[in-house]
Amino acid sequence: MVRTPRASTVRWTAAFLWTAAGVGYLAVEAVTAAHVPDYSYARDYVSDLGRPASDLAWWMNAAFRLQGLAFVVAGALAVWATRPRRGGLAFVVFACMYGAGSVVVGLFPSGGSGMWQVLHAAGATAAIIGGNLAAGTAGWAGVPDDSQASRVAGYGLGALGVLSAVLLVNTELPTGLFERGAIYSIIAWQLAAAWTVGVSTDRAGGRRAGGRAR
Numbered sequence: 742m743v744r745t746p747r748a749s750t751v752r753w754t755a756a757f758l759w760t761a762a763g764v765g766y767l768a769v770e771a772v773t774a775a776h777v778p779d780y781s782y783a784r785d786y787v788s789d790l791g792r793p794a795s796d797l798a799w800w801m802n803a804a805f806r807l808q809g810l811a812f813v814v815a816g817a818l819a820v821w822a823t824r825p826r827r828g829g830l831a832f833v834v835f836a837c838m839y840g841a842g843s844v845v846v847g848l849f850p851s852g853g854s855g856m857w858q859v860l861h862a863a864g865a866t867a868a869i870i871g872g873n874l875a876a877g878t879a880g881w882a883g884v885p886d887d888s889q890a891s892r893v894a895g896y897g898l899g900a901l902g903v904l905s906a907v908l909l910v911n912t913e914l915p916t917g918l919f920e921r922g923a924i925y926s927i928i929a930w931q932l933a934a935a936w937t938v939g940v941s942t943d944r945a946g947g948r949r950a951g952g953r954a955r
Contacts, residue, residue: 752938755814755935758815763928766804772800773790776796776797786917793850805846806844808928809847812840813836813837816836820884828881829882829884831882837871849864869923869927872926873902876902879930879934880895895930
């Protein structure tokens with residue numbers, strides 16, 4: 742007989758993937774930016790760090806791909822463990838949209854021309870839209886749990902990311918700043934989701950321990 746994994750184990754696996762990918766992405770971005778002369782977080786695009794001229798371009802492009810893949814796997818695991826009554830499929834679809842876009846960005850770095858640049862731009866657009874819609878849908882669906890804090894984080898960060906994307910396209914404000922607003926909202930959500938998993942699991946463990954003590 743094949744035993745299925747416990748929901749708590751699956752949730753912890755999702756939390757680990759979200760945390761490792763999110764922190765790893767931010768760390769690689771910071772190190773890569775430090776090696777690019779005159780690079781500005783406020784002025785320059787994140788994708789500029791993946792250009793062939795960048796000393797650590799391979800690492801940045803790998804970070805794009807790994808972040809995207811981890812987001813998809815962690816999201817699918819969270820939905821399996823949570824079994825939301827609504828919105829689970831929509832969340833996974835948007836997570837896959839984000840993951841596919843991130844992988845395309847890493848496979849077709851900025852700085853190319855023709856179809857190469859079209860694919861890069863399409864991937865970046867899909868990642869930003871898909872990731873922020875995934876965060877917002879998570880708030881509606883109750884992923885990774887149905888707590889008020891989890892829902893507020895999903896709705897709030899998703900809305901912040903969409904607003905940043907709109908401002909990025911329709912204003913002459915600093916492009917790097919607002920692109921990061923649209924990207925960091927997604928990473929902030931996944932880190933918040935991972936933290937929520939830890940808190941809710943600790944509470945569940947405390948309730949079980951209290952029940953045995955009676």
